[in-house]
Amino acid sequence: MTETIEYDVVVLGAGPVGENVAERTRAAGLSTAVVESELVGGECSYWACMPSKALLRPAIARADARRTPGLVQAVQGPLDARAVLAHRDEQVSHWKDDGQVTWLDGTGARLYRGQGRLDGPRRVTVTGSDGEVQVLTARHAVAVSTGTRAVVPDLPGVADAKPWTSRDATSADRVPGRLVVIGGGVVGVEMATAWQALGSQVTLLVRGDRLLPRMEPFAGELVADALREAGADVRMGTSATSVVRDGATVTVTLDDGERIEGDEVLFATGRAPRTDDLGLDTIGLAPGSWLTVDDSCQVEGHSWLYAVGDVNRRALLTHQGKYQARIAGAAIAARAQGVPLLETDRWGAHAATADHAAVPQVVFTDPEAAAVGLSLAEAEAAGHRVRAVDYDLASVAGSGLFVDGYRGRARMIVDLDREILLGVTFVGPGVGELLHSATVAVAGEVPIDRLWHAVPAYPTISEVWLRLLETYRG
Structure with missing residues (x-):
């Protein structure tokens, strides 16, 4: 007879999102099991964020160096592809997850290797590589963090x-x-x-x-x-x-x-949710579907089920998934303790409001493209009365010091009724490091008249903030 093991929380998927859910529920004193069929650390650690940036960084650094006086002649040769690939391999720990497993063990969560499937409410079966099946049940919650596939x-x-x-x-x-x-x-x-x-x-x-x-x-x-x-x-x-x-x-x-x-x-x-072999049919949901959730990441119609990260399709980005994991972990812990959630409190710890209005993203190309919040088209489609304010980043003093022949552009979307920013986009070398300031402005709904007193350091590319505000004020 198969033994059934009970936990407070069962997490399906040990990528960065699942890891963060487990860390939060363990910190709240809840016993937690984590089920993973591949590598602990997930897509981001081994096949997405980390290896892609390891491949891109040399390309971007060389491009910047070729536009920097004194370095131009020194960097005209090709990249050492073998060295780049070797560095990539180091960044992904040669596709071994020992370090991630040690971290997860340190949280006190229990790791189960194998294919996890729902088998009715609060019940998960885990089929190991040897065919052995273990059954886990959750007193309070099952969190699905299985991500997406290409x-x-x-x-x-x-x-x-x-x-x-x-x-x-x-x-x-x-x-x-x-x-x-x-x-x-x-x-x-x-x-x-x-x-x-x-x-x-x-x-x-x-x-x-x-x-x-x-x-x-x-x-x-x-x-x-x-x-x-x-x-x-x-x-x-x-x-x-x-x-x-x-x-x-x-x-x-x-x-x-x-x-x-x-x-x-x-x-x-494109991407599709990894839910086709998850047992969704045992709880009345369609296999292979995206899981629709509220702002606490609770799946509609299932008070015990949470879907966190890419699988809920709110924002297919690792940092947003980890943000959701912090929200979901706090919500699971609060509900387990009988604490009512302030679901209507937009600044509360139990609502992933940033998924709606302040999602940041950097595309690590040359030039980089970085954006947060709404584009002009999105803002207009949503019915906001807005103005797009543009500025040529090449005209900012700091850009010419960053690289010769700097090319780039900045845009902020101003809500004319409230005089706050709904979105900001930067394109140009090095602009990824500008994005968090924009994220703070958008997420915090900082009034334009207060942003005027956030003085950018000279001579840096961040002086574009001053130029954008000057342009807006006329």
């Missing part, structure tokens, strides 16, 4: 072509001579930037009319210009209709009949 479109020939997904692109052990990237979102542009810099001849195919469609239009325009200058072939308004691999060559046929050959093809065409 989606590859069902094109003719794609199954036999062995295309790359984001995991392959961040973990590859060699530089392909020719790489075809399909998709103009974050994964597509970051991987195009990285592999072009490492020596691939990249062709980037985009179905729409611009890159980074969820950002301000100028973000995609500046990134596309830079990719072309780096040697990439960037094509808008085109779609793949079939993919065929013949030995070492993969051929992508486009909707106009043209054929493009490469050594590898990367599909960066």
Whole structure:
């Protein structure tokens, strides 16, 4: 007979989101089990944030150095691809999770290795690699933190072509001579930037009319210009209709009949929730569906079930998932102790309000693109009376000291009725480090007349804040 083991909380998924839920519930004194079928640390640690930034950092540093007097001649050669890939391997701990397991053990949570599935309310089965099944039950909550997987479109020939997904692109052990990237979102542009810099001849195919469609239009325009200058072939308004691999060559046929050959093809065409084999049908939910939650990350209609991170589709970003985990952990602990939540308190510890109004994101291309809050189009669609205030970052004193020939742009979206910022976008070298100031302004709803007294240091790129405010005030 299979033994049933009871915990206060069971967490499905040991990525950074699941780890943070477990840490918060353990800190509150709740016994917690964590179930993981792959590596503790999840997608971000081994196949997304960490390896992608390890690949991108040398590309960006070299680009900046080539625009810096005194360094130009010293950095004209190619990147040492072998060294870059070796550094990437170190950053992902060579795809071993010993360190993450030690950290998780230190929280007092119990780790179960295997495929976790719901088996009715508050009940989880864990099937290990040896086929052994363990049954866990949760007194208070089950938190689903299983994240997402890459989606590859069902094109003719794609199954036999062995295309790359984001995991392959961040973990590859060699530089392909020719790489075809399909998709103009974050994964597509970051991987195009990285592999072009490492020596691939990249062709980037985009179905729409611009890159980074969820950002301000100028973000995609500046990134596309830079990719072309780096040697990439960037094509808008085109779609793949079939993919065929013949030995070492993969051929992508486009909707106009043209054929493009490469050594590898990367599909960066979206994500789907990892809920298809999660047992959702045992609790009346559709397998493979996104899980809809309230601001405490509780799943609608299930008082014991939480969905945290990418799986709830609120904001597919690691930092937002970790933020949600802190909220969900606090909410689970409060409800377990019978403490009522102040669900209507927008500043409370139990409501993930930042998912609605102040989501920050940095795209680590050259130039970087960083944004928080609403774009102009989003603000107008939401019915706000707004004004977009733009400024050329090249006109800021600090930008010319950062690199020669600095190119970039800044925009803030002002709510004209309340005179607060609804969104901010920066594009240019080094702008990722400007983003948190914008996030504070948007999340804190800091009035424009108070921002006027937040004096930026001279001469830094952050002086763009002064110039934006001057432009607004006329």
